Amino acid sequence: MNKSFLMLIVFILTFSISSRSQNKEEELKQAVETFKSANLDKTQYRLGDAETKYRQAAEIFKKYDSYQNYIYCTVSLADVLLNKNNFDEALEIYAESEKLCLEKIGENNKILINIYYGLGNGSFYKGRNQTATDYYKKAIDLNQKVNTEENLFSANLYSSLGNVLSEDGKLDSALFYYQKDFDLRLKIQGDSNPELTRSLSNISIIYQGMGKYEKALDYIQQALDIITKNKMENSIEAAGIYSKLAGIYFDKKQNNLASNYSKKALELNIQILGENNITTANEYINYGNICKDMGNDDEALVSYKTALEVQKKLLGEKHPDLAKTYGNIGNLLSAQGKKETALMYFQKAVEIKSAYYGENHPELAAYYNNIGLYYNEKSDFTNAMLYFIRAAKIFENNYGSKDPGLVKIYANIGNALYKQDDYENALRYFQNSIKANVHDFNPDSTDLISNPKISMEYYDINKLLISLQEKARIFDAIYIKSNLKSDAETSYNTYLLCDSLVSKARMSVSSKNDKLALGNQTKQLYENAIKITLKLAEIEDNKQTKSALNNKAFYFSERNKSGVLSEAISAANAVQFAGIPPELIALENNCTSQIADLEKNLAGAVDKNTEKSLRDSLFYYNTKLQNLTKKFETDFPKYFEMKYKDVVVSVEDIQNSIADSVALRSYFLGDSSIIIFVLTKQTLKVRQYSIPKNFDNQIEDFRKKITSAYKNDIIEYTKTAYRFYQILFPDTIPENCKNIIIIPDGALGIIPFEAFFYENYSGDISNYKEYPFLIKKYDISYFNSVGLYEHSINAELKHNPGRMDWIGIAPVFDEAETRIFNNAYVAPLPGTDSELTQIMKLFTDNILMGDVKIRKFATEAYVKSNDLANFKFIHIATHGMVNPDKPELSGLLLTTAETDANDGVLYSGEIYNLKLDADLVVLSACETGLGKISKSEGVIGLSQSLLFAGAYNLIVSLWKVSDESTTLLMYNFYTNFIQNKQRNFTFALNKAKRQLIEEGKYAHPFFWSPFVLIGK
Secondary structure, three states, X not given: OOHHHHHOOOOOOOOOOOOOOOOOHHHHHHHHHHXXXXXXXXXXXXXXXXXXXXXXXXXXXXXXXXXHHHHHHHHHHHHHHHHOOOHHHHHHHHHHHHHHHHXXXXXXXXXXXXXHHHHHHHHHHOOOXXXXXXXXXXXXXXXXXXXXXXXXXXXXXXXXHHHHHHHOOOHHHHHHXXXXXXXXXXXXXXXXXXXXXXXXXXXXXXXXXXXXXXXXXXXXXXXXXXHHHOOOOOOHHHHHHHXXXXXXXXXXXXXXXXXXXXXXXXXXXXXXXXXXXXXXXXXHHHHHHHHHHOOOHHHHHHHHHHHHHHHHHHHOOOOOHHHHHHHHHHHHHHHOOOHHHHHHHHHHHHHHHHHHHOOOOHHHHXXXXXXXXXXXXXXXHHHHHHHHHHHHHHXXXXXXXXXXXXXXXXXXXXXXXXXXOOHHHHHHHHHHHHHHHEOOOOOOOOOOOOOOOOOOOEOOHHHHHHHHHHHHHHHHHHHHHHOOHHHHHHHHHHHXXXXXXXXXXXXXXXXXXXXXXXHHHOHHHHHHHHXXXXXXXXXXXXXXXXXXXXXXXXXXXHXXXXXXXXXXHHHHHHHHHOOOOHHHHHHHHHHHHHHHHHHHHHHOOOOHHHHHHHHHHHHHHHHHHHHHHHHHHHHOHHHHHHHHOOOOOXXXXXXXXXXXXXXXXXXXXXXXXXXXXXXXXXXXXXXXXXXXXXHHHHHHHHHHHHOOOOHHHHHHHHHHHHHHHHHHOOOOOOOOOOEEEEEOOHHHHHOOHHHXXXXXXXXXXXXXXXXXXHHHOOEEEEOOOHHHHHHHHXXXXXXXXXXXXXXXXXXXXXXXHOXXXXXXXXXXXXXXXXXXXXXXXXXXXXXXXXXXXXXXXOEHHHHHOHHHHHXXXXXXXXXXXXXXXXXXXXXXXXXXXXXXXXOOEEEHHHHHOOXXXXXXXEEEOOOOOOEEEEOOOEEEEHHHHHHHHOEOOEEEEOOOOOHHHHHHHHHHHHHHHHHOOOOOHHHHHHHHHHHHHHHOOOOOHHHHOOEEEEOO
16 A cells, blocks of 8 residues: 555544633634644645644643643644654654543543554554554544444544555455445445545455456446546546556556556646656656566656656655665666666665665565675675575565565575576475465475466466476476486476466456567477477387377467467457447447557657647547457357467367378577477477577578679578578478478568578579579468468358459559658559559459459558458559558558548558458568567568458568569469469469579569468
8 A cells, every 4th residue: 555645644633622711712712723724724735834833723722731622733733744754753742642632531532543543654654564553453443432423534444454454465454444444435425436436446456466456457447437427537536546557457467558547647647736746756656667567668767767856856865765766766777787776776775765664674675686686697696695585584574475575586586596506495495486476375395396276366477477487497407417207297297387377367468569578478488398398208208198298399389479469360250259249349340440540640659749649549449448348258258268268279180281292390489499390291290409699680681682682692692591491491301292381480480481492502693593492392381370370271161252353452653643651752663553454354364353443543441441351362562661660650552532531551550450351462562571570479560460350361572572573473373373273372372483483584582582472
């Protein structure tokens, strides 16, 4: 519980003051008026004026022995001092007032309740939690004695006791008192009173602390509903709720949502309270934490430093609240590699916090832990362990061994021991880390093997994943030394549990960016899981078990490929087939369309006012979509089942679907090795090889050489083309194999494998048609993942039977339609006119239905219409643009009509909202196969958005292409496709490429190899 929030609800005394009517009547009367004026100042937060007046009035009451009035006045003065953070003097005045009250008035009176309440508040803020608890309980007991009727002050007492119990980690007890606070307010004030939101927020915080994020969201949503009902969306109360929502989503690692809510809270705080306010400063810190977690370090540092300046100005240089801000800045600098400067910030945080609270405050544990990390990275394990153990002891003393705060500290101790090859003790601490995180997991201290069940409750799934992953890694290291199969099996079984947890984590993450972040985080997990699985397979004698382990390794390799795209497609199918009413589907479509448009505009926003307006709108539609999705999952259980069904594509499934002549090659690119799975109709073979350092740089260099006309680059290309073949095809390809399906990983998705050399070439460098291109031996196609391969196969059964065959779209951009884009003239594409005309004639000559949209008819509005869903083949010949830093700004250039509101660019986010039913989409445009490279998703760009929109197969390009050669390639492709009875895209495209090679003019791979088929 935020203590600064607590101080805002300190009870304000409103007792009436009795006056004497004798010889001191006038002076006492003036004291009464001064007291009343001070009360008004306090309610309006003019604390300096209130303090001065209370002191003046108290002096007069004391002078004339008006003890009851004097006590009322001193207690009110102490309340003001608490709010001014002058805790020591406040506690001293409360204690004197208690003594005088007991002596002059007695035990059973209302003023004593407020004294106990004030003593509880002051003790709580000083970190004396047990003392605070005792005083709050005294206040509650006395309140029940002297107040016969239930009142809101009782609710305040319950809430305050809940605060201190929550701070102490006694979450169940805190929840009990928060619930009493809520029930009492509900009874007295009704279910729509805005004050009820504070109670709901407190309950939500407890469930958040327990790791029960869905329950936490349920309660905070109730609070938000009350705010909405009272039309308080732009109030400070709303800001507090948005901040709580941000905190929950931050803990859930849904940083995109967390960022949206925190920004909204920050905007409202600045608007209502101003920049120089502690609540505003606190939200700057919250927002900074989210930015840091998202990798936006510069924005995080600005937020932290802004908060620090406000805190210094309002609280002073030595206030304990500054410690956490210093700690946050230290964390950020440490992550940036500025270790020495970070250490100074951590030490400053320790100095401030320990001076105020002593050496046992829980917050100090975080700073000691960070100092330990500093020494651990310097391999100074003596000092690292000293600080880690000190941090652990603080948490253990305050909360015992079952607390989420201990999870990371125990794991850090385990990591330090692992680095020293002390595997047994390292395991012990990682096991302690797991025990601290999982409620009912309590193996004895000698049991280092047992793992929690997937059904058990835990505080933090992300930290649990880290602890289990490290435990599995240590057992792998132990196996290398012991050579005991049981150690390898323990590692393997722990990775299986990790995999199950990843499935649960994916269900709780909603935004695409957060899903990408999760995929990138689990890349190393799956690499390690594959390696230990293959080790077990290697030592296994039983053929069936060995085969099952190889299959499991293949499963692990595919678990982290295109998970976001696959899940998005599953969710889209779930909406369609789960019985959701059409009006709700239309509402979802509208929200996703608005969000895509706003994200695109936001990525290109150049001024703060525009950015704020866009963020406000984006916040609105994201919230609307989030609530709608929750409604789907609650009211339509089939949707939830279909969306999150853990579909596992097995080796057997693939073998049943591929022909005898096909070999599927799936690549997993690790940090230092590459793992290759080769799947044919009958066999699965697995190979693991080391890869050169800076392999990603070599891939990019290969792209540059293949697109260069310089002789030296061509010579280098011929060498590299064979070297890449040796790395990526180290095994012998079966003789009966004619078709190769490539499932690339990471940067492998931006190079054409068909341009590799299957043997060394020492002939004439300028005789390109003689080069030993891999495409001369095999037909090659690509898929993002095995799951998407299966999706493409199964999609054939779902097509609309009434579709037309082909449509071609080409804006041409000839001289009559000169256009400026990105401050440059758009180059004409005259070849696209003839390209479409020839292909259209090809279709009509073969009695196939087709259509073309050329020049002014090739509009963005047409492409966005539902008409495209009526075509099997969609061919778009235009300029493509790729933004690898902001994929949402990648797009295709089209035309606009005079009355058209579109801008003539079909952006990636807009493509996601198209409704296609296309066997094939051809993007006869530049670089349409490129994008941002993700560890888990591969290449994120136009191709992903088209697959989501309903394209089951794609032809895209990997670099800027020649107009004339592209026209010829595309004509040959369609000719081959139409003339082939099996209508096979792979055969048609590969034959078209070989035709360009054989004809000689366009034999250089620059012309034919950029176009790749993502599909079958």
